[in-house]
Amino acid sequence: MCRIYGCFGGERVAPDVLNAVAGAMREGGPDEQTAQLGDGWALGNNRLAIQGIAHGHQPFTREGLSCVFNGEIYNHRQLRAELATQGYSFEGDCDGDILLPLYELHGDAFVSRLEGMFAIAVVDRRDEPCLKLFTDHAGMKSLYYHLSADGRRLCFASELGALSRFPDFPDEIDPLAVDRYLGGRAIWGPGTVYTKVRTLEPGSTLRFAGGRLSVTRTTLEPAEPDWPDGVPTVAAAAVMLDDVLRRELGRMLDADVPVCVITSGGLDSSYTTALAAHLVSDVASFNIAYEGDWPADERHFAAEVARHCGTTHHQVLLDPAGFPALVERFVRHLDQPNNAPHSLSTFALFEAVHDAGFKVALTGDGADELFAGYARFVKADRDGSATWHRAYQGTMAAAHTTTLQRLYTPEYLAHVNAAGGFFGDRNGDELDRRVRSGKHGKLETLLRYDQFERFPYYILRRVDHLSMAHSVEARIPFLQPSVMRLAHALPADIKVAGDTVKAPVAEAARRWVPASVVNRPKQPFTLPIVAMIKPGEALYDMIGDLVLGPGARCRDYVRQDTVRDLFRLQTESPGAHAAEPLWSLLMLETWLSARNLTPRTL
Known part of the structure; x- marks a missing residue:
């Protein structure tokens, strides 16, 4: 397990920049920090040593190839034995050792042989020099990336905070990010909170060469059970x-x-x-x-x-x-x-x-x-109404659509509506379209x-x-x-x-x-926020101080009078209707404050 980062194309990046990127995610790889710089490219790794500790130093290299890797490959011993029959030899027992030999034999399809979790970066200099990024089918390990303003260089990292240390990081916040966050409880990919920064989706391969970027996704074929x-x-x-x-x-x-x-x-x-x-x-x-x-x-x-x-x-x-x-x-x-x-x-x-x-x-x-362990799956599956997808989308939001409409400032609501915002059924409509396609039940x-x-x-x-x-x-x-x-x-x-x-x-x-x-009945593993956002509790006071304070950074997006109404409702009659949006706004406000970000007034 590690944290990885790098860049490809354009001018050479200074070592102190790479050190800053690595330092921003040191906790994810405290055991060893290494990097390799080439002609117009760099790969770096923060290592959390788990497997093959004595020999798992990165980047991994072979003739014309370099690779850094975040994750674990659980079938590495089986793959190492297969590769040995092809003439490859290995020192030690690190799971990452098998990646470049597999890539040499199978090209991009080598990831189909891997069983585990991974985010992998390969610089291939054998023909047309290129950078390739790979993610596992579940999306367990993150990779964020962005292009330079001139489109000549691609930078990537396991964490957004680390990626932002590259000097050309495009730090403009997506004005729809707040709506996307409240509509989905998080920022869903492949877009991010930043307009020009993306995340690699599950099961994806990214290729970047000569200023040309392409991303492909592969599916995981179902098993064929012998019933x-x-x-x-x-x-x-x-x-x-x-x-x-x-x-x-x-x-x-x-x-x-x-x-x-x-x-x-x-x-x-x-x-x-x-x-x-x-x-x-x-x-x-x-x-x-x-x-x-x-x-x-x-x-x-x-x-x-x-x-x-x-x-x-x-x-x-x-x-x-x-x-x-x-x-x-x-x-x-x-x-x-x-x-x-x-x-x-x-x-x-x-x-x-x-x-x-x-x-x-x-x-x-x-x-x-x-x-299918959640009741919302079953309820939506058995809902035969024409608007089932509208109701289902609401189950994934931090607050009901009507609450969000009252919560947003008039200016922000107009912007969201004009753009076809998240809570405005955009994702619900997409889900309904997929169901109607008939590919799956x-x-x-x-x-x-x-x-x-x-x-x-x-x-x-x-x-x-x-x-x-x-x-x-x-x-x-x-x-x-x-x-x-x-x-x-x-x-x-x-x-x-x-x-x-x-x-x-x-x-x-x-x-x-x-x-x-x-x-026993299913019970979610969560914080009981309804009970913990009450007078006398620390979270209650924190929300009052930050979200309703004069310096609240999210007030460009949300109406303070509506927030006060929610706070009053939670004070007088605690319940999820008020507690969940208040908690969500606390997370947003704290996130903005931690990064000293002030959203633009729309």
Whole structure:
């Protein structure tokens, strides 16, 4: 696991610039900082040493080729053995060693051989010199890039804050970014908060040569399950899933540094915890909760799973009085505004993992998106009205459309409407178009739309950036190609069997997880913001001071009188209707303040 950066084309970039880029994301690779400069190009790497520690120095090089890599390749030993039959030899056991030999043999298609998570940069000088960037199909590792004003140079980095250290960084904020953020709870790709900066989408290959830029995306083909008697069943799907996950967990637990598991107390993380404990001895588990009595407290479920599995359990407790300082800390590590309330918990949890001496943590992310674990998927699938997609889009927003319309200033609302803004059903219409295309059934279309359009930017960027802020690698079993391919092959009535959502996961987990965890209603792993934004609570005072203060930077976009109305409503009658937009505005205001940004008045 590392952080990578570089540039290609135009004039040579000074070493002090590269040092500044690397320094901006030092936490993501504290073990070694290296760079290679060539004629009009540079590649750099901040290394978090996980596998093949003694020999995994980057950039990797072969004749006419250089490469830097962020991620982990879990089938590297199998690939190394195959490459050895082709005459390649290796020193050590670093997973990145196999990348350039595979590229030599297969060209751009080499990424189809990789099982893991990755963002890879290759400078190929053999024919027409070019830069190529590659991302895995789940989008677990980020890459941001931009072109110079003259179009001759492309710069890239794993983090936006690092990319901004290049001297020609185009720092103009997209005036629609606030609408995109509030309409989707995060800035969805491939655009970013900056008008001329983009992020590479999942499963993409970027090629840049001679000032010409092209980006292509590939799909992950579904598996072809061998159903008993040729009939798909939940039981058979559960057996397949369990076999695949045990294989993936076995590879993910293989590292040269200590590995732990995150146990929220929910089904998915409990299942991965149980499998990990079955595969290796002396597994450490981590759970986070809040001092005091709060709604949605799952610590007792996590403790039950830990006892059942025999893990060494670490219970992390946060004092809500310290939340304002924690908010200011974690927002600095979010490249773009993100309203996920569990960002606070995620940041603090990975800090505790790091402090306990672990460099790798397994999480249960992705199961809901692959196997239909959220009620919103089922409700939209069963909604036969002509406006189902309008309602569905609202479930992904920080506030209802009518609330956003009242929240925006008249000038900003007019600008958003003229541009066909995010909450103005643009994405809902696109989703409806995909459903009508008939390529997949309605439920599967909903799931894939979420997996590739929303999930990488709302969830995975948060997990990646907030874990790496503490030099911890987050490994995600459910997002490995074998699991994704199986999920894409399952019929809708297998994923949602009657009233049981995520049915194959629940059925597979029964063998390993206490029944109390498998059978209990789904509960999101999140911060109880409705209860925590009340008079007397630290977050309540923070919102009043920042979002309603005279120096609020987001007032160019939002009406202060509407914000005061929401604050008054939350004071008198606390509920999600007011708490969620207030929390979202707090995240936006803190993000702008951390970067000393003042949006332009439109």
